[in-house]
Amino acid sequence: MTETAAYVDYATDAAPAAFVIELAEFSGPLDLLLTLIREEQVDIYDIPIARIAAQFVLRIRTLQLNEAADYLEMAARLLRIKAQMLLPRTDGEEAWDDPRAELVRRLLEYQQMREVVDVLERAGEDRRNRFARAYIPQAPAPPEAPLALSLSELLAAVDRILRIARDPAIHDVIPRAIDVPGAITIIRELLAIRARARWTDLVPYGAEPWQVLSTLLGLLEMAKLGECRVAQPRPFANVEIIRDAAGEAA
Amino acid sequence: MTPLAKLLEAALFASARPIPTEELAALDPEASKAALAAALDELGEHYDVDGHGVELVELGGGWQILTRSEYTEAIERAQLAARPARLSAAALETLALIAYRQPLGRAEIEEIRGVSVGSVLKSLHERGLIDVVGRGEGMGRPLLYGTTPIFLEYFALRHLDELPRADELAVALRAEPRAI
DSSP states (O other), X not given: OOOSSOEEEEOOSSSOOOEEEEOSSOSSHHHHHHHHHHHHTOOGGGOOHHHHHXXXXXXXXXXTOTTOHHHHHHHHHXXXXXXXXXXXXXXXXXXXOOTTHXXXXXXXXXXXXXXXXXXXXXXXXXXXXXXXXXXXXXXXXXXXXXXOOOHHHHHHHHHHHHHHSSOOOOSSOOXXXXXXXXXXXXXXXXXXXXXXXXXXXXXXXXXXXXXXXXXXXXXXXXXXXXXXXXXXSSTTSOOEEEEOHHHHHO | OOXXXXXXXXXXXXXXXOEEHHHHHHHSTTSOHHHXXXXXXXXXXXXXXXXXXXXXXXXXTEEEEEEOGGGHHHHHHTTSOOOOOOOOHHHHHHHHHHHHHOSEEHHHHHHHHSSOOHHHHHHHHHTTSEEEEEEOSSTTOOEEEEXXXXXXXXXXXXXXXXXXXXXXXTTOSOSOOOOO
């Protein structure tokens, strides 16, 4: 009962949408009823229904709860019990079902639950007052602007590579050693003449796949050694190879 | 402190959540159950006897190092940590019923509380305090709810048995109402 203000919420699950009203003072009609019984100091097993019902109706009016179906339903129930009590009953008749019995059972059940609530409230408060280690896992660094490519663009790129290679037929596999040192020599020779070169300068149209691979691996190796830098202005653009200072010094 | 107690302390310090006893045992496969219990005792005593600002607490089926409550105010004032929001009365009532009568369906909770509990159940579920543990037999096979390990953690309980038994409550529903 810690909320300072009532709040209204719409139930969002499958059940018919209902107002859920929770008040600072009362968590439901049974709570209000129990409070009244305590305030009026009456015996829970012998509730003066007329008095309690009148109090109940008065209270929900002052609390402006008269729109809350749960409270109205309880008010109606009380009035019904009151009406049943007014019905004449023959004295001496043994089995008289007290119309209040069901209400008493519910009130007791509710009160039992409230005791458990007290236990939980104390336990929760105890835990609330002690902090655990507040370890917050470090957020992973945001990835650098991702390549926004569609599948069709990717396939088109593969297609371009395969078209550069003269014979993409793959049923005729002949193991052929990739000549990385040879490719490096070619790239070095080219860079000795020109400070900048392009991928298409290194790999002629119609090159064999092993030549493409050799050149690629050689280029990566040289970039790793710092002999050249490799740049691509945008996805799928011609790769530029720039002679690096380290390469010149070598 | 024994090496095992130090190892446990380091592991408990590193973890943000309570560590279940089995996981503590896995830290040193050679340590016996008795040695583990002794080391936990030793660590707890170390904090209590030497007067540390933290203590070792058993909760939610595991162990955790927590700050002592006398420092809560100061820590919160310095904005180093904040206490979580309290549960509403409606949430506590609903939890109390589920804790004692689980598995329990929505209709039974509404019957006892006298109000609809749809949104309360939803928010308790979102906070991980309750979970769906099965379906009832009746009409529409209603969802049945039960409490979770987070429930035990939230109330710093070792297990559900730590709550008072229903017949220990002052208003136990033991006897039929007096003749009325």
